[in-house]
Amino acid sequence: MIVMKFGGSSVADAPCMREVAALAAAAHPRSPLVVLSATARTTDQLFEAATRAEGGDLPAALALHASLMGRHRSLAEELMPAGIPAELDGALADLGAELDLLLRGVALLKELSPRSMDAIASIGERLSTRILAAHMGAAWVDARTVMRTDAAFGSARPLVPELDALAASILSPLLGPGRAVVTQGYIGATAQGLTTTLGRGGSDFSAALFGAALGAEDIQIWTDVEGVLTSDPRVVPGAQPIPELSFAEAGELAAFGAKVLHPATIQPAVDKGIPVTVRHTRRPQGRFTTITAEVRTGRPVTALAHRGPVTVLTVASARMLNQSGFLARLFDVFARHKVSVDLIATAEVSVSLTVEADAPLEELIADLSAFATVGVATDRAIVAIVGERLKHTPGITGQAFGAMSDINVEMISMGANEINLSIVVRAGEAKDAVRRLHAALIGGGAA
16 A cells, blocks of 8 residues: 655645546555645635734634635535535535634634643644545544654654554455555554644655554645756755755755755654655656665756755864863753754864754843854754765865855854764855755756
């Protein structure tokens, strides 16, 4: 069997849903489990309605509710012009009533707890999957009966042993050649039946978890791009799809801002050795990217990514020289303030590192100044050069710096796995740096 996950842009309207249905139908011999996101803009609309209700503006919240439900009913009518089946009609009515009740409850209490927000957010996926399943004549499964999670509302963690057992008992009997099953990404439930959501990249995470639980041959992520590109096409117009990408490369690119699957979301596939493909919904025969444990390629550089703004902190102390425990003391400060460090470069008496622009600088500097001097450089950006063969390619650093001969590089860091060479430049020069590096190290990129 295979898993086919479709994001919001892939189910934005009736023509898009027809394409999804056709792709799933073509995959019937492979027993597809179709994992769906909410339709485009729906989750944002649900969050806005919930926020309006919390603020006491119930009329505005209910107006958003009416708009959202009307849009989905119109979608169903367009897909099924002969008439909405009674089962779907009832499901839409029930979901509308549930959302109405939730919004009124939030407005009454003027409180929007993470638990309530998850219940409201789940409506989007439940609407889209009900409509698609009815259009396809496919089995519909409430993911909350399978995706068992803890109670960390907003970013729930899956309970994999329970999930695996539920997938075997609920999903497996429904799957078979010539049959498709439709379910939701992003949502789950606790053992007590409380609705949860999986947080960032939740639908991709759901697809990988379901695929791992069911022993899928392939996990397909269908989106609005032809796979993972060599760079952001808004920065490098000539960026090209990457045929093969390793899990490690995908993780590095995602960490530094590329539009790639978040590495945590595909870890279940990594653990089971299941390939993940990223495909374009409207160009199913076009190019795509396959993400696997290892790739065989001669290319030194796979892709470029950039992220910013970030802040560079340089912590210096003569006491660091030949003194054990300095770095432990340094990182204890960041741990206490719950600040993640992206890059680090060390010298004999100083350490430079990058943090997010919204890090609590005043508190960090105050604590660090107790044992060191602290320099601060704001409005910087990280440019990441990623490739499995970086460490085996002599001269790659020289090529990179040659391409940026008139751009000041303020920090350099090679990742521990040696597949990511990151540099820090002024934020205003990051895009120019990416374009030059793409031309020099990958080729093409000019508009």
